[in-house]
Amino acid sequence: MNRFAILLAAALLSLPAFSRTGHSETVPFDSQRWEIKDGNGRVEDYLGRKSLFLRSGLALLKDATLEDGVIEVDIAAPNRLSFLGVVFRLESDGDYEIVYFRAHKSDRPDAVQYTPSFNSSAAWQIYSGEGFTSPAHIRHDDWVHARIVISGLSARVYFDDMEEPVLVVNDLKRGLGGGSLGLWGFVNGGHFSNFSYEPSETENATAGKHGKLAPGILEKWELSEAFDSNVKDIDAVPSPTELKAMTWEPVAVESPGMVVINRYRETSEIVPSFREPKDRTGRREGRKVVFARAVIHSDSAQTKKMSFGYSDEATVILNSKPLFTGKSAFLFRDPGFAGIMDVENDAVYLDLKKGRNEIILAVADYFGGWGFICRIDDMQGIELE
Numbered sequence: 001m002n003r004f005a006i007l008l009a010a011a012l013l014s015l016p017a018f019s020r021t022g023h024s025e026t027v028p029f030d031s032q033r034w035e036i037k038d039g040n041g042r043v044e045d046y047l048g049r050k051s052l053f054l055r056s057g058l059a060l061l062k063d064a065t066l067e068d069g070v071i072e073v074d075i076a077a078p079n080r081l082s083f084l085g086v087v088f089r090l091e092s093d094g095d096y097e098i099v100y101f102r103a104h105k106s107d108r109p110d111a112v113q114y115t116p117s118f119n120s121s122a123a124w125q126i127y128s129g130e131g132f133t134s135p136a137h138i139r140h141d142d143w144v145h146a147r148i149v150i151s152g153l154s155a156r157v158y159f160d161d162m163e164e165p166v167l168v169v170n171d172l173k174r175g176l177g178g179g180s181l182g183l184w185g186f187v188n189g190g191h192f193s194n195f196s197y198e199p200s201e202t203e204n205a206t207a208g209k210h211g212k213l214a215p216g217i218l219e220k221w222e223l224s225e226a227f228d229s230n231v232k233d234i235d236a237v238p239s240p241t242e243l244k245a246m247t248w249e250p251v252a253v254e255s256p257g258m259v260v261i262n263r264y265r266e267t268s269e270i271v272p273s274f275r276e277p278k279d280r281t282g283r284r285e286g287r288k289v290v291f292a293r294a295v296i297h298s299d300s301a302q303t304k305k306m307s308f309g310y311s312d313e314a315t316v317i318l319n320s321k322p323l324f325t326g327k328s329a330f331l332f333r334d335p336g337f338a339g340i341m342d343v344e345n346d347a348v349y350l351d352l353k354k355g356r357n358e359i360i361l362a363v364a365d366y367f368g369g370w371g372f373i374c375r376i377d378d379m380q381g382i383e384l385e
Contacts, residue, residue, distance in 0.1 A: 024070070024198040027061060035060045037093065038185065047076055047143060051193040054084075054185030058093065059192075067178035069199040072147045076191040077103030079140040083186035086148055089172075089179035094120030097174055098184060099148055099157055099167070106138040110338075112157060112166055116173040118262040121269060123369030125311045125330070126260055127173065128340045131211075134167040143193065151200070152176065171211055171255065211255030214343070218306075218359075218374040219253040220384045222293045226265040229287040234315050234362045237322055238291065243360075246291060257343065258309075258373040261290055261363060269367040271330070292361040292372065295385035298352040302381060309345040310363055310372040316348055317360040323348045329366045343373045352382065 027033055029043045029052040038057025043050065052059060066088060075084045085100025096117050105111045110133040115124045136159055138144060147158040149165075153172045156165040183192050213219060224246040232238075238246075251259055261267075268286045308316070312329035315322060326346060330339040350357070363372050376382070 024072075024196050026194070026196040027064075029059075029192070029195070033061055033063055034182075035062050038189075040189075041185075046191045046193075047141070049074075049143070049193045051076070051191040052183065052195075053189065053191050054183060055189040056186050058087065058182055058184055060087075060090065060180050060182035061197075064181060064197065065178045066150070066181050066197060066199050067176070068151050068201065069197060070147060070149050071181060071195075071197045072145070073183065073195045074143045074145050074193045075101060076143050076193075077101065077138060077140055078188055078190055080104060080188055082188040082190050083184075084190045084192070085184040085186075086146065086181075087184050088148070088150060088181045089174060089177060090181065091177075091179050094118075095174070096179065097155075097172055098122060099155065099169075100184060100186075101136075101138055101146070103138040103140055103190070106140075107135055109133060109135050111136045111138055114155065114157075114167060114169045118174075118260065119266045121262040121267055121365075121367070121370065123260060123262050123311075123371065125339050125369035126258060126262075126341050126371045127369070131169055131171060136166040145194075173254070173260075213253065213255060213257045214375060216375045216377045216379055217253065217257030218294050218296075218376065218384060219257065220294055221251055221253065221259050222248040223251050223259070223261065223264055224248060224291040224293075226267070226288045226290050229289050229364060232289050232291075232362075234289050234313060234364045235322075235325055237317055237320055238360070238362075240320075243291070243293075248293065256373075257375060258341070258371050259292065261292075261365070261370040261372075265290055265370070267365045267367075267370055269365075271367050287364050287366065288370075289362055289364045292363060294359045294374075296350075296352060296357045296359065297383050297385060298354055298357060299381045301354050302352055304350045304352060304376050304378060304382065305347055306350050306374055306376050307343050307347045308372065308374040309341040309343045310361070311341040311369045312339060312366045313364040314372060315362040317362070318350055319353065319357055323350075330368055339368060341369065341371060341373065343375050350376075356385070 040055035090096035115127045155169040157167040267288045316324040
């Protein structure tokens, strides 16, 4: 066997096995198999084709499930703010994986977005950057072909006849498992045509990979129950009695080191405007607040820098002393502010005492993702409980 053949064989063996189990099935939009969950959804002729229009909602196949396979569809987006997407592995109307397209951001770094949805919250502010967003040219008022190849924990997104994907996802955040599939529109939505899907069989069920935690990540947290912001003020330091009365649940930290509160708690998804002074300060009706707790043991009195990010509003408390409060919500800091969460967003200095130190984060949500991430680069002389 020559050297090229050996390298080719090795490369093929390293890929997830992906075998087709049937033929590609095209489902016309006037079929009774579709359940359209959009009051403005309709089948109509558009750009010379029979198409489905979705403004803000879902269209689901009632009799199909898919874990791994290929989903293909043509999309046509208007020349204005709009979102069009493909949902898969759907367990309920609020729990699914989604790849969607921001045609109004064509060629920008977040024109294509993958995000999971937990408890009816698509956490795009948390899942951003490599493996979650990518640039792509998306034509307006024209049919663009999208193909999504799903295998294990990975997904690849292609446009038109491209041989290379515009987005590669290596860590589908909802994990392995099958579910329903369909289409999604939001804000002004758009049109879909030529929908088809083809299930496949993945012999290597662990295809894809979970990322690693970054060094210094605080990874041992507990969450309280969710409170209405009118009941628990995010700016108020909870008393020891209040903390003791809360119900605490250990939660997992996921790559690269964040706690995604949407996995564990429901929220009301309030899209903020912040146009009026009253909207920028004070409590917001319907918002939810949780408290997160971590314990650091220090071998001496010392100061450590903690970098952190949050979505959408947070107060940092150390040993009952407030250190920081801030907002990083969509549109809050300027008219184009997206509120993307990153561990480098902010930092505080922790004046640790010798022995046990308790960090409390009060975290409130508006929409687009509810979570936080904390990192201490210099872990010398401290450890997490």
